[in-house]
Structures are given as structure tokens and as C-alpha cells.
Amino acid sequence: MESGNIIQITNLSKTFNGNAVLDEIDLRLSHGENLVVLGKSGAGKTVLLKCMVGLIKPDHGDIKLFDRDIVNCTPAQLDEVRTRIGYVFQQGALYDSISLRENMLFPMLRNAIFLKIPAQEMEERIERNLRSVGLLDAIDKMPAELSGGMKKRAGLARALMLKPELMLYDEPTAGLDPFTAKEISDLIVSIQHEHGTASVIVTHDMKCAETVSDRICILECGKFIAEGDYKTLRTYHEHQVSMFFTT
Ligand SMILES: Nc1ncnc2c1ncn2[C@@H]1O[C@H](COP(=O)(O)OP(=O)(O)OP(=O)(O)O)[C@@H](O)[C@H]1O
Ligand SMILES: [Mg+2]
Numbered sequence: 001m002e003s004g005n006i007i008q009i010t011n012l013s014k015t016f017n018g019n020a021v022l023d024e025i026d027l028r029l030s031h032g033e034n035l036v037v038l039g040k041s042g043a044g045k046t047v048l049l050k051c052m053v054g055l056i057k058p059d060h061g062d063i064k065l066f067d068r069d070i071v072n073c074t075p076a077q078l079d080e081v082r083t084r085i086g087y088v089f090q091q092g093a094l095y096d097s098i099s100l101r102e103n104m105l106f107p108m109l110r111n112a113i114f115l116k117i118p119a120q121e122m123e124e125r126i127e128r129n130l131r132s133v134g135l136l137d138a139i140d141k142m143p144a145e146l147s148g149g150m151k152k153r154a155g156l157a158r159a160l161m162l163k164p165e166l167m168l169y170d171e172p173t174a175g176l177d178p179f180t181a182k183e184i185s186d187l188i189v190s191i192q193h194e195h196g197t198a199s200v201i202v203t204h205d206m207k208c209a210e211t212v213s214d215r216i217c218i219l220e221c222g223k224f225i226a227e228g229d230y231k232t233l234r235t236y237h238e239h240q241v242s243m244f245f246t247t
Helices: 045-052 075-082 100-110 119-132 148-159 178-195 206-212 230-234 239-245
Strands: 005-016 019-030 034-039 060-065 085-088 166-170 198-202 215-220 223-228
Touching: 005 045, 005 198, 019 045, 019 198, 019 223, 034 045, 034 178, 034 206, 045 060, 045 166, 045 198, 085 148, 100 119, 100 148, 119 148, 148 178, 166 178, 178 198, 178 206, 198 206, 206 239, 215 230, 215 239, 223 230, 223 239, 230 239
Parallel strands: 034 198, 034 215, 085 166, 166 198
Antiparallel strands: 005 019, 005 060, 215 223
């Protein structure tokens, strides 16, 4: 039976070298919802995102995306689900040896077996997405010629190439000046509003969290220790919650 959830995670656990990074985690994400995951460095936020796209296999637990089981599925089924997800990696993850244009083209070519996108439509999408992040002028540049902020925006534009229903952002504003960070946060909100995209946003940037979140979960010692909207969590006195709001 269809749950209507974009993400449905039940009892998810992952241990590395005896360290329970994720310990029986449950998580739901609804259509069109923006969920922010907060947690200290090393809390397991990136591991959680990577489990969601099948890059890390959990020790046990269920992960359903769009009501499809992505833990016990074939590589081909996983590839097909991934065409519906945009992943903005913590480190940008552009391919260094090809131009920005080719980096944008790559997700469409890699998934050509599932998506029969005509060549002209590919070109139009590349230009549209680069324009939306202010990088159309840089289309023929190599990644090494881009600043840190430009690489972040390029990673975001690339994640949007397949018109995803779910976006996963890993620290989208880290290392950016406050002005560029605000631009990225505003872009995340406009992606949600214009395309009805649901998103999970991992961040330490509380301004970003305030701007983009419908709901916030705090990950600590392998568990979600608090959940609520920004305004509600800000009133909590427990140190593990309040420390995020007092920086
Ligand atoms: N492939 C791996 N092999 C072994 N340990 C790993 C692996 N990936 C992550 N870890 C460990 O899991 C823990 C959580 O890592 P993770 O990258 O998810 O943290 P994070 O919350 O994203 O931190 P940050 O805010 O610094 O990005 C860390 O202790 C890390 O060393
Ligand atoms: Mg991380």
C-alpha cells in the first residue's frame, strides 16, 4: 500500500568500527516538505544521506523512497530511483577534468537508458539550470576556474538536471560568505516552491535552517533527540538543542 511519504525510514542502524553512528533511526518526509537535519560534526548526518541513496548499506532497517524499498533492491532498480533524487554533495563533487557544461550533461547521459531526453532539451536544461544559479557565463569553464561558492552553486544546478522529486543537500552553505549563503538558502526555498520538491537539508548554518526548514530534527549519539519547527526548537532549554540556537 502506498504511504504517500517521499521518505520512510524505519529502525535504521549503521555501525563503523564499533561506533553506532545511526542507532535505530526512524524518519519520514512528506511531499513538498523541507526537513533540516542538525547535528555536531561526526554525528552521522552524511552517513544518513548516503544511506538514503544507497551509497552506504545499513546494517539493518528499512529505507523506502517513493514507497520503493532501496535496501533490498537490484542495482538497476536503485539506479531508477536515483534518477528521481538530486544529491548536492558536501564537497561539491564536480568532475575536475571536464567543463561545467559537461558536468551538467553527465547525469542525463548516465541515465539515458531510463530517460530519453532529446539533445536539444538537454542543452536547454543545462542553460536554464546554470542561469538559475547565476552561472551561465561560466558554462565553458573548468571546475578549477570556479570559486568555492560557484562550485557549490554548480553542484546544486547539476543535482537539478533530472528534475528530481527529492533533493538531498549536504552542507549547502558551508564555507560561503553570508551573502552567498543567503542566496543558496533562498534558492533552496524557491526550488521547493516552484517544483514542489521535497528536501532533506543537512546544515550547521542556523540562518539557512531558519530560512529553509518546515521541520528540524537533531541527530545526537545515533538518535534523533529533538524534532519540531525552528520557532519551537528555539524555545527549548536542553543544552543539546539550545546550543544550536545560541551560536
Ligand atoms: N566509510 C566510512 N568508514 C568508516 N567510518 C565512517 C565512514 N563514513 C563515516 N564514518 C564515520 O561515521 C561518523 C559519522 O560521519 P559523518 O560523515 O556522517 O558525520 P557528519 O555528521 O556528516 O559530520 P560533518 O558535520 O563533519 O560533515 C564519523 O565518526 C565517521 O568517521
Ligand atoms: Mg557531513
